[in-house]
Amino acid sequence: MAKQYDVLFRLLLLGDSGVGKTCLLCRFTDNEFHPSHISTIGVDFKMKTLEIDGIKVRIQIWDTAGQERYQTITKQYYRRAQGIFLVYDITSERSFQHIMKWASDVDEYAPEKIRKILVGNKSDEVDKRQVATEQGIKLANAYGMDFFETSAFTNHNITETFTRLAEQVLAANKKDLDLLRMSGNEEINLAALEEEEGLYERVASDESKGCWC
Amino acid sequence: MAITADDVSLEDIIPISLDFAVVEVSSPEELAVVGADTRVRVSHQEEELELRLPFGSHSRLFLSEVNRAWSDVCKSTTQAPRFEWISKYHKNTRGQGVVKQAPSPLDSTLTQLNEHKKTEKPSDQKGSLERDKGSSNSGTQKTRAYSSQESQGLSSREDRDDLVRSSSHTTSNKAQILAMPQFGLRDNLIKCELMKSEDIYTYLQNFSFFLGTYNVNGQTPKESLFPWLNCTSDPPDMYCVGFQELDLSKEAFFFNDTPKELEWTKAVSEALHPDAKYALVKLVRLVGIMLIFYVKNEHAAFISDVEAETVGTGIMGRMGNKGAVSIRFRFHNSDICVVNSHLAAHIEEYERRNQDYKDICSRLQFRQLDPNQPPLTIMKHDVILWIGDLNYRITELEVSNVKELISNKDFETLHNYDQLKRQIDEEAVFVGFVEGDIDFQPTYKYDTGSDLWDTSEKCRVPAWCDRILYRGKNIVQKHYQSHMALKTSDHKPVSSLLQIGIKRVNPDDYKRTFEEIVRNIDKMENECIPSVTLSKREFHFTDLKYMQHQAETLSLFNDGQVPCQFEFIQKPNESTYCKAWLTANPSKGFIANGGTVDIDFEAFVNRSTAPELNSGQEQIEDILVLHLERGKDYFISISGNYLPSCYGSSIHSLCQLKEPIQDMPQETLREMAEKSGDENAENTEKPLDIPKELWMMVDHLFRSALKQEDIFQQPGLRSEFAVIRDCLDTGIPDSLPGSNHSVAEALLLFLDALPQPVVPFSFYQQCLESCSNASQCEKIISMLPQCHKNVFNYLAAFLRELLKNSASNRLDVNILATIFASLLLKSPTKQDFAEKRKTQEFFQHFLA
Numbered sequence A: 001m002a003k004q005y006d007v008l009f010r011l012l013l014l015g016d017s018g019v020g021k022t023c024l025l026c027r028f029t030d031n032e033f034h035p036s037h038i039s040t041i042g043v044d045f046k047m048k049t050l051e052i053d054g055i056k057v058r059i060q061i062w063d064t065a066g067q068e069r070y071q072t073i074t075k076q077y078y079r080r081a082q083g084i085f086l087v088y089d090i091t092s093e094r095s096f097q098h099i100m101k102w103a104s105d106v107d108e109y110a111p112e113k114i115r116k117i118l119v120g121n122k123s124d125e126v127d128k129r130q131v132a133t134e135q136g137i138k139l140a141n142a143y144g145m146d147f148f149e150t151s152a153f154t155n156h157n158i159t160e161t162f163t164r165l166a167e168q169v170l171a172a173n174k175k176d177l178d179l180l181r182m183s184g185n186e187e188i189n190l191a192a193l194e195e196e197e198g199l200y201e202r203v204a205s206d207e208s209k210g211c212w213c
Numbered sequence B: 001m002a003i004t005a006d007d008v009s010l011e012d013i014i015p016i017s018l019d020f021a022v023v024e025v026s027s028p029e030e031l032a033v034v035g036a037d038t039r040v041r042v043s044h045q046e047e048e049l050e051l052r053l054p055f056g057s058h059s060r061l062f063l064s065e066v067n068r069a070w071s072d073v074c075k076s077t078t079q080a081p082r083f084e085w086i087s088k089y090h091k092n093t094r095g096q097g098v099v100k101q102a103p104s105p106l107d108s109t110l111t112q113l114n115e116h117k118k119t120e121k122p123s124d125q126k127g128s129l130e131r132d133k134g135s136s137n138s139g140t141q142k143t144r145a146y147s148s149q150e151s152q153g154l155s156s157r158e159d160r161d162d163l164v165r166s167s168s169h170t171t172s173n174k175a176q177i178l179a180m181p182q183f184g185l186r187d188n189l190i191k192c193e194l195m196k197s198e199d200i201y202t203y204l205q206n207f208s209f210f211l212g213t214y215n216v217n218g219q220t221p222k223e224s225l226f227p228w229l230n231c232t233s234d235p236p237d238m239y240c241v242g243f244q245e246l247d248l249s250k251e252a253f254f255f256n257d258t259p260k261e262l263e264w265t266k267a268v269s270e271a272l273h274p275d276a277k278y279a280l281v282k283l284v285r286l287v288g289i290m291l292i293f294y295v296k297n298e299h300a301a302f303i304s305d306v307e308a309e310t311v312g313t314g315i316m317g318r319m320g321n322k323g324a325v326s327i328r329f330r331f332h333n334s335d336i337c338v339v340n341s342h343l344a345a346h347i348e349e350y351e352r353r354n355q356d357y358k359d360i361c362s363r364l365q366f367r368q369l370d371p372n373q374p375p376l377t378i379m380k381h382d383v384i385l386w387i388g389d390l391n392y393r394i395t396e397l398e399v400s401n402v403k404e405l406i407s408n409k410d411f412e413t414l415h416n417y418d419q420l421k422r423q424i425d426e427e428a429v430f431v432g433f434v435e436g437d438i439d440f441q442p443t444y445k446y447d448t449g450s451d452l453w454d455t456s457e458k459c460r461v462p463a464w465c466d467r468i469l470y471r472g473k474n475i476v477q478k479h480y481q482s483h484m485a486l487k488t489s490d491h492k493p494v495s496s497l498l499q500i501g502i503k504r505v506n507p508d509d510y511k512r513t514f515e516e517i518v519r520n521i522d523k524m525e526n527e528c529i530p531s532v533t534l535s536k537r538e539f540h541f542t543d544l545k546y547m548q549h550q551a552e553t554l555s556l557f558n559d560g561q562v563p564c565q566f567e568f569i570q571k572p573n574e575s576t577y578c579k580a581w582l583t584a585n586p587s588k589g590f591i592a593n594g595g596t597v598d599i600d601f602e603a604f605v606n607r608s609t610a611p612e613l614n615s616g617q618e619q620i621e622d623i624l625v626l627h628l629e630r631g632k633d634y635f636i637s638i639s640g641n642y643l644p645s646c647y648g649s650s651i652h653s654l655c656q657l658k659e660p661i662q663d664m665p666q667e668t669l670r671e672m673a674e675k676s677g678d679e680n681a682e683n684t685e686k687p688l689d690i691p692k693e694l695w696m697m698v699d700h701l702f703r704s705a706l707k708q709e710d711i712f713q714q715p716g717l718r719s720e721f722a723v724i725r726d727c728l729d730t731g732i733p734d735s736l737p738g739s740n741h742s743v744a745e746a747l748l749l750f751l752d753a754l755p756q757p758v759v760p761f762s763f764y765q766q767c768l769e770s771c772s773n774a775s776q777c778e779k780i781i782s783m784l785p786q787c788h789k790n791v792f793n794y795l796a797a798f799l800r801e802l803l804k805n806s807a808s809n810r811l812d813v814n815i816l817a818t819i820f821a822s823l824l825l826k827s828p829t830k831q832d833f834a835e836k837r838k839t840q841e842f843f844q845h846f847l848a
């Protein structure tokens, strides 16, 4: 089966305010870390290209506002995602408790075959730890998710986490992708591609105006 | 007739049917190298063919088009088209293995020549595939050509089809989007950047190139070429062997057809170094100028992009009796061009030779795999190897002097009289090329079959006609010599062994560089995502009142690298982007990069939004989503408080309120609103007959405005309305401020803002039906809920008082009926003019 084609996925970062969603994204895409907490008020996104099994996977990662008052609005973004990071802060028992709520929202609002991964961030904060690794593992098992403890601060497990979810999404959509590629079947809608079509052309042509070639 | 790209479409050429497939063949180690050829396996029933398509968007487009065509075939119920052209190939290809082709004369003989190649399957395939590309009329050549011809053919066909069926292939669009086009540009960018940073991920490895040139004076091979081609102890990695004057016959000249090609190729093949096995990669010939390129089998897999071209500079400046043939190829990461030329003859014609050189350089162009790229010229290569009978002579010396210098082996002195050396020194020709020291006697002109100088009448001056030059970095000449042992021609062959540093890819460094480039492109892309900064994220409206404007300004600054389009977008389950009491002005627009746009948030509570705010069912609270097209979303919070008012409160509620509304706890107001719908709700306390606010206004007018000229006809003042409203809602001051006209208008606004009009909506239809019957009308009023009935009668009585003073206030029944009917009798839906007349008729009964 032919397999070298490019794919676009949308992944979503969810979790309480302050657990480090924005920091995870910044570390992953720009390899930067900002110690101050500037709460995300809105929905931000960045692009990243990964190569998985020889397939160029372009992922669009959406960073959502964690604050409770915005949750009714952020929920509407779930249905457009193929993968979700459920992030808590290992120094905050409360953020861990809330994972249940986030997960049930995802069940309610996200597409059925969405892939999820559990992330316990701030693993560097050994002294302030409130959530044991085992608790994370247990919860992840209960939900049938993979689990990573990460640190955006020390760059621990960041690439691994993002790559893992991308791999899972790719695997979950592999059949459809092959089918789509071979038959042009209309029913399969991977990422709302119609919307994206323009983005790349636009961005790409902007680039070409620069110093390239 | 020649087929052009416009004549063909994919479906006509590729025999696409259900059992046809083109799939990419991928092996893990190859995927790492972006820029490598794309290997595809074409299969139809039992037949399989493996091809390499050049890297890039064209191959991608081709593959996606094949898939599109395939899916079209799958969907259509009609019989797949027959492909007449293919039938004649069927007998040749049936049953053959991968990459076999219909036999061509050259092919069969070559297989005999190179028996050893049979055992070395992969490189053999590669070699013959490349060779066939240059020759015509062979089966594989057609197959090979699909990649480039097809993509051109397709684009023009697409244009045509657009006119006929503009939207009919939407099904395949998605597949295409997924498959590639949107990434084509990225691929090119990556390729470009990879080229720029080549030094980082390549290292040099030396390979030996054997170069040989021999003007054979139209002879057939009579002796072994072993002494010439086999003069190195180790087998060279490459052989580039050039001949001139291969065939001096007319047939060769006019038809470019000669048996000698085969004879000499055979002679060369037999004389290659016996310690290694070689694959013939390419052979190119123009009349008598021939160049053959062999490579050690083990290197064959690293040779790609092989192209051959010829340029004639002979008779009329075009014919092939003089000129050049050339082969270019890529070896690992280096681009190499080998030229074999035969330049103009005669001692005095050195400028003509210079001109031939220049013509060859400008006219010899290799087509690029990517048709969008300009053709490749000789000088664009990393390494250029130039061999041939360049025909430069020795001047200004008598034959005797020349021969004396030769017999003294004083080649250094003799070289000073060499035209080529002089021309190079003057930079008139071969600029940038290097020629090693000549330590052999001139190779021209001998009596055939001997080592004796030309004894003919002409008695030519000996000359170094046959030369080998090179251009490029990291080249070391190991030897440069002639071969006196060969006596077939009036020239002696010349050879040189060059050690050339070839750029090889270090896979780890390559991977790192590649990832770095991708990261940078991602970064650029991320920087190009539209972005703005907001002057404020939260807006607060304090003590908002009924019909009072409050505005706040948000400044958007475009801090991104691209212009952006912004718009407030709806939230789920909401039909508008914000609550009805709020507007954003403008709600969408465009900001140039570096530009700023101010957006005004205006809060304004009117009669439709007041009731729920009064009762506390609704708050001044909202979140707006500011969306940037192709970019981020920003949330903007709106908060504030609203001061409840009698405006927009129901008659029923107001009758319960003995104190000013703003003195009441929010809780009470909410409870009252909940009960107001319920007529029979038990009230602990006896309610007021009519709302005290209504009484205050009417009583005020009754006492001071009965005779007021134009009362209810002249507008009041906005500012006075604000204080009247505040007085009604707070009880301060004790009596109503403002002019009579302002109070009159405040009364009208009060009636207008009632959530249920004085005659409730449910009675409206009845009123219309009985409007002409006075007693019926009165009967309807008597059925109104108590407080509504009180208000109705109270107002009617007041208006009748006003009419008694019509002499001074200039009112009449018509005017009052027109004004008040529209406030007291409101339609639950839209009111037309006929209905309006009926409501007035209805109300007039009560003014008489």
Ligand SMILES: Nc1nc2c(ncn2[C@@H]2O[C@H](COP(=O)(O)OP(=O)(O)OP(=O)(O)O)[C@@H](O)[C@H]2O)c(=O)[nH]1
Binding pocket: A015, A016, A017, A018, A019, A020, A021, A022, A023, A024, A034, A035, A036, A037, A038, A039, A040, A041, A064, A065, A066, A067, A121, A122, A123, A124, A125, A150, A151, A152, A153, A154
């Ligand atoms: N020690 C440590 N601190 C972290 C780590 N990741 C994030 N932080 C800190 O946690 C704070 C919050 O991080 P953000 O990434 O802004 O949090 P968020 O999840 O995006 O929050 P909202 O945008 O409000 O939903 C910041 O002060 C970060 O510096 C981590 O791995 N280790």
Ligand SMILES: [Mg+2]
Binding pocket: A021, A022, A023, A038, A039, A040, A063, A064, A065, A066
């Ligand atoms: Mg954030």
